[in-house]
Amino acid sequence: MNTGSSTERQLATNVLVIGTGGAGLRASIELAERGVQVLAVGKRRKHDAHTTLAAGGINAALGTIDPEDSWQQHAADTLRESYFLADPEIIEIVARNAARGIEDLERWGMPFAREADGRLSQRFFGAHTYRRTCFAGDYTGLEMQRTLVSRATAVGVEIVDTIYITRILESDGVVFGAYGFDVVDGTPVVIHADAVILAAGGHTRIWRYTSSRRDENTGDSFRLAALAGGKIRDAELVQFHPSGLIEPDDAAGTLVSEAARGEGGVLRNALGERFMERYDPQRMELSTRDRVALANYTEIAEGRGTEKGGVYLDVSHLPKEQIRAKLPRLYRNLVDLQMLDITESPIEVAPTAHYSMGGVWVRPEDHGTGVEGLYAIGEASSGLHGANRLGGNSLIELMVYGRIVGEEVAEYSRQRGSVRRDPEAVAAARAEMQGLLSGGGKENPRRLQRAIRDLMTEHAGVVRSEAGLREGLAKLAELEARLPEVTAYPDIAGFDDLAHAFDLLGSVLAARATLECALERRETRGCHNREDFPEQDDALRGNMVWSKHEGVVFEPAKAAPESFRDLAYATADDSVAGKLVE
Numbered sequence: 001m002n003t004g005s006s007t008e009r010q011l012a013t014n015v016l017v018i019g020t021g022g023a024g025l026r027a028s029i030e031l032a033e034r035g036v037q038v039l040a041v042g043k044r045r046k047h048d049a050h051t052t053l054a055a056g057g058i059n060a061a062l063g064t065i066d067p068e069d070s071w072q073q074h075a076a077d078t079l080r081e082s083y084f085l086a087d088p089e090i091i092e093i094v095a096r097n098a099a100r101g102i103e104d105l106e107r108w109g110m111p112f113a114r115e116a117d118g119r120l121s122q123r124f125f126g127a128h129t130y131r132r133t134c135f136a137g138d139y140t141g142l143e144m145q146r147t148l149v150s151r152a153t154a155v156g157v158e159i160v161d162t163i164y165i166t167r168i169l170e171s172d173g174v175v176f177g178a179y180g181f182d183v184v185d186g187t188p189v190v191i192h193a194d195a196v197i198l199a200a201g202g203h204t205r206i207w208r209y210t211s212s213r214r215d216e217n218t219g220d221s222f223r224l225a226a227l228a229g230g231k232i233r234d235a236e237l238v239q240f241h242p243s244g245l246i247e248p249d250d251a252a253g254t255l256v257s258e259a260a261r262g263e264g265g266v267l268r269n270a271l272g273e274r275f276m277e278r279y280d281p282q283r284m285e286l287s288t289r290d291r292v293a294l295a296n297y298t299e300i301a302e303g304r305g306t307e308k309g310g311v312y313l314d315v316s317h318l319p320k321e322q323i324r325a326k327l328p329r330l331y332r333n334l335v336d337l338q339m340l341d342i343t344e345s346p347i348e349v350a351p352t353a354h355y356s357m358g359g360v361w362v363r364p365e366d367h368g369t370g371v372e373g374l375y376a377i378g379e380a381s382s383g384l385h386g387a388n389r390l391g392g393n394s395l396i397e398l399m400v401y402g403r404i405v406g407e408e409v410a411e412y413s414r415q416r417g418s419v420r421r422d423p424e425a426v427a428a429a430r431a432e433m434q435g436l437l438s439g440g441g442k443e444n445p446r447r448l449q450r451a452i453r454d455l456m457t458e459h460a461g462v463v464r465s466e467a468g469l470r471e472g473l474a475k476l477a478e479l480e481a482r483l484p485e486v487t488a489y490p491d492i493a494g495f496d497d498l499a500h501a502f503d504l505l506g507s508v509l510a511a512r513a514t515l516e517c518a519l520e521r522r523e524t525r526g527c528h529n530r531e532d533f534p535e536q537d538d539a540l541r542g543n544m545v546w547s548k549h550e551g552v553v554f555e556p557a558k559a560a561p562e563s564f565r566d567l568a569y570a571t572a573d574d575s576v577a578g579k580l581v582e
Helices: 022-033 071-081 088-107 140-154 220-227 289-301 320-326 328-338 393-415 423-437 445-459 466-485 496-520 562-569
Strands: 009-018 038-041 158-160 163-171 174-182 188-198 238-245 266-268 311-314 347-356 374-376 542-547 551-556
Touching: 009 022, 009 174, 009 393, 022 038, 022 140, 022 393, 038 188, 071 088, 071 562, 088 393, 088 562, 140 393, 163 188, 163 220, 163 423, 163 496, 174 423, 188 220, 188 393, 188 423, 220 374, 220 496, 238 289, 266 289, 289 311, 289 347, 320 328, 374 393, 423 496, 445 466, 445 496, 466 496, 496 542, 496 551
Parallel strands: 009 038, 009 188, 038 158, 188 374
Antiparallel strands: 163 174, 174 188, 238 347, 266 311, 311 347, 542 551
16 A cells, blocks of 8 residues: 655754644745745645635725724724623733734735725724725635735745644643644655644634535644644634525535625525524614524524524525626625525525634733644634624634744744754654555545534534533544544545544544533623523623643633723624624
């Protein structure tokens, strides 16, 4: 059997960045601009990173449309929307530095939408007090990724987008590089580095319906950090988008933009009832993301869903011209995926796992993980979003912390005198990979991955309970017992099967962290709904922090600083007049 090249490829760099989406590229650009050698590696083409799927926009309190906006109000909106679980220091750093993030993108050629007089356009997103979301049509993430790839190329960032990282290498709690393989030919790769920046996304792919594409957001970041000695915060806090497609199978979970509801789309159950009247009679379909997701889930769970397990989102009553002008991408996608004309027929949708609001535990000032030389940014990190993410914050987060971490790590690399490499750490990573390639076991990684997704959907979806979570943990233990039998069988097309095996290992660890944290959060708060604990519990205003050896530890939340405390605790305006949903 072909198990790839037997010769390990040795690479060396000052800083290794794992992930070539927006977060990884922004950090890489900062490092390169500071004269530090950087290698950015990813497992999918850099032009097609997950960042490209972000449609809506990127936040900064610029005041171009609403001059009364301020970074303090942006911070207050973020903390309030997090149900007071976010780290106020992280919020302040993002809100204060957001304008600079937009300036960087402008300087590098990002084609933002503008007003007739040349000012940047800014629009409302859900739960924002003022218009502060900059955008580029409904392709903001795609344009941002293009801009960052172009800038990274211009400053000489070395990008290799065919390397799958399987382990971060550390010795006595200090990082010295990473181990992985080339997904095309299977060549094992040892990368020596002074520091490692983890920007490999979240864990939403461990649910059946997810807006993440195949083979991304499988929990890689959780596993890489946890095995290196890091901790995971808020694993249970996952944002479910109300409307993902149910079919076809390979596109299940693909988002139906909330703009469909913003334009006047209505939700109906299988009985034809416009059911949002039961859940939010004032705002109806323009309610917040977590409420609409809960409403859709409840209708399906109580037997009023469609035969395929969804509800109907209907825009067919709207003028055809309006649909084609305002929802062009949605119209085209449904024709392509289902041969469905949305001007004539409703769309079957169900809640879909959309964003990991939790991730690797990081310090506010530099996003260090507590493991020396290891940093985490973007969706791989945690602390900004708490129990509900403010729409448009994810893109500005990666711009702000990509720059800050790049700056910090450049200095860390310069100051680092000697690097101790541990041959045993390399040997363990090598043995793990070879074990998967020569195991001879009967378990297929794809089959077990599907079992994980079924388990998480059934026991840790939009609504959870003690009994359901414990049953999920029992099923997970059975799956974990089968892992030694997992074997990868590469073929002439490449080493995707080996990547799937490591995806599975990441998903198993992420699932355990999520289930155990969800069990301990015995309350309902934001995205986390416990049917056995339907009320919010002030004693649980804090974060569930999970580690491989200690399990779950509760950390009380910090108080908001005086700079935006009063704004955060002020009564929010819940009206939807003139606002686009997030």
